[in-house]
Amino acid sequence: MRPSEWILRTGFRSAARIFYRNADQADWIYEKVHRPGNVFVLGMNVLYYLARRPKVYGFVSVVLEPVSACNLRCVYCWGELEERLKDARPKQMDWELFQKIVDQAPKGVESITIGGQGEPLLHPRLGDMVEYVAKRGMRAIMYTNGTLLSGERMERLAETPLSVLNLSVEPDAETCREFRGVDLAQLKENIAAFRARKQPMTDVKLSMVAHPGNLEKLGGVYDEWGGLVDAVKISPQFGLREDARRVSCMEPWRGNLNFYTNGEVSPCCCDWFTELSIGNVAEQPLDEIVHGERYKRLLENFLRGEVPNLCLYCREFTVEGAPLRLRKRWPKP
Ligand SMILES: C[S@@+](CC[C@H](N)C(=O)[O-])C[C@H]1O[C@@H](n2cnc3c(N)ncnc32)[C@H](O)[C@@H]1O
Numbered sequence: 369m370r371p372s373e374w375i376l377r378t379g380f381r382s383a384a385r386i387f388y389r390n391a392d393q394a395d396w397i398y399e400k401v402h403r404p405g406n407v408f409v410l411g412m413n414v415l416y417y418l419a420r421r422p423k424v425y426g427f428v429s430v431v432l433e434p435v436s437a438c439n440l441r442c443v444y445c446w447g448e449l450e451e452r453l454k455d456a457r458p459k460q461m462d463w464e465l466f467q468k469i470v471d472q473a474p475k476g477v478e479s480i481t482i483g484g485q486g487e488p489l490l491h492p493r494l495g496d497m498v499e500y501v502a503k504r505g506m507r508a509i510m511y512t513n514g515t516l517l518s519g520e521r522m523e524r525l526a527e528t529p530l531s532v533l534n535l536s537v538e539p540d541a542e543t544c545r546e547f548r549g550v551d552l553a554q555l556k557e558n559i560a561a562f563r564a565r566k567q568p569m570t571d572v573k574l575s576m577v578a579h580p581g582n583l584e585k586l587g588g589v590y591d592e593w594g595g596l597v598d599a600v601k602i603s604p605q606f607g608l609r610e611d612a613r614r615v616s617c618m619e620p621w622r623g624n625l626n627f628y629t630n631g632e633v634s635p636c637c638c639d640w641f642t643e644l645s646i647g648n649v650a651e652q653p654l655d656e657i658v659h660g661e662r663y664k665r666l667l668e669n670f671l672r673g674e675v676p677n678l679c680l681y682c683r684e685f686t687v688e689g690a691p692l693r694l695r696k697r698w699p700k701p
């Protein structure tokens with residue numbers, strides 16, 4: 369770790385210790401942003417939003433969906449949305465489209481998160497993707513349900529220069545079974561086998577969604593998972609709700625771009641059906657898209673409070689009782 373990165377990480381962790389009483393929560397941002405210059409970019413994006421400018425100062429990260437299909441049906445994800453998701457776009461991203469996205473990523477982008485609305489381990493060239501991102505000088509971060517992390521798939525991923533492997537889980541065996549349909553003991557075996565083979569640079573973390581069905585269990589997370597992973601991160605559940613509530617948020621100013629298997633680009637990471645699309649990289653160079661009229665119009669509409677339908681139903685920040693971040697010394701139930 370370079371001295372500048374050490375200072376940045378220590379700063380993030382100190383702030384998270386104060387705000388969340390848990391330094392691990394700083395990893396949400398640190399895993400995507402290592403470069404001190406990009407903290408300035410993020411600050412400028414916030415200023416642009418506060419100054420009501422329909423413009424983004426710069427981009428620091430990308431989220432990319434290699435597969436729009438899944439072997440699981442977690443209740444808050446494919447389990448709830450299968451009818452709408454199954455024909456929404458091609459199941460797999462073409463290798464050529466993937467290369468185009470990575471090659472055209474805006475100058476400041478330092479990390480590419482491989483995830484989206486599907487299971488990345490289903491892509492036959494996942495290992496090549498991680499290596500391609502690293503060769504282009506960016507960090508590859510990945511989200512997976514971990515159930516396919518075995519045999520050749522696990523061995524191939526373990527030999528790549530992956531920066532972070534995020535495993536999406538529930539707090540304990542009962543909730544893993546109930547909400548994700550996953551056998552916790554098997555999953556732990558997969559994680560342990562990956563840990564034994566992975567490159568030293570790869571961090572292994574847990575990613576958990578806080579939802580009304582598991583809030584009571586969050587207190588036991590560190591006991592259940594301690595020793596097997598480097599950190600635990602938690603995020604509030606996102607979903608669609610019927611009681612429409614007009615909101616305006618600064619997500620489109622966050623400096624993050626999301627790409628889907630069909631090449632659509634969106635500035636919101638919750639945009640499951642690309643309703644906030646600002647263009648398609650299969651049809652137009654990315655530089656034209658991010659400087660184009662469509663993005664500008666979207667930002668102008670946000671500033672006027674004229675948000676797309678998706679935002680009317682967005683409940684990313686409002687699931688009843690869900691904590692935004694997990695405290696390390698969460699009171700036991
Ligand atoms: C959609 S999954 C895709 C990658 C992979 N299949 C996995 O489970 O990690 C990416 C992340 O979104 C989370 N997620 C799924 N449904 C969600 C929801 N309704 N609200 C918030 N996060 C959700 C998952 O738990 C996972 O950590």
Ligand code: SF4
Pocket residue numbers: 438439440441442445446447485486487512513536548
């Ligand atoms: S959270 Fe991940 S594993 Fe679960 S259904 Fe969604 S994409 Fe599949």
Ligand code: SF4
Pocket residue numbers: 615616617618619620636637638639678679682683684
């Ligand atoms: S869908 Fe939600 S998170 Fe995304 S831009 Fe709209 S309000 Fe913000």
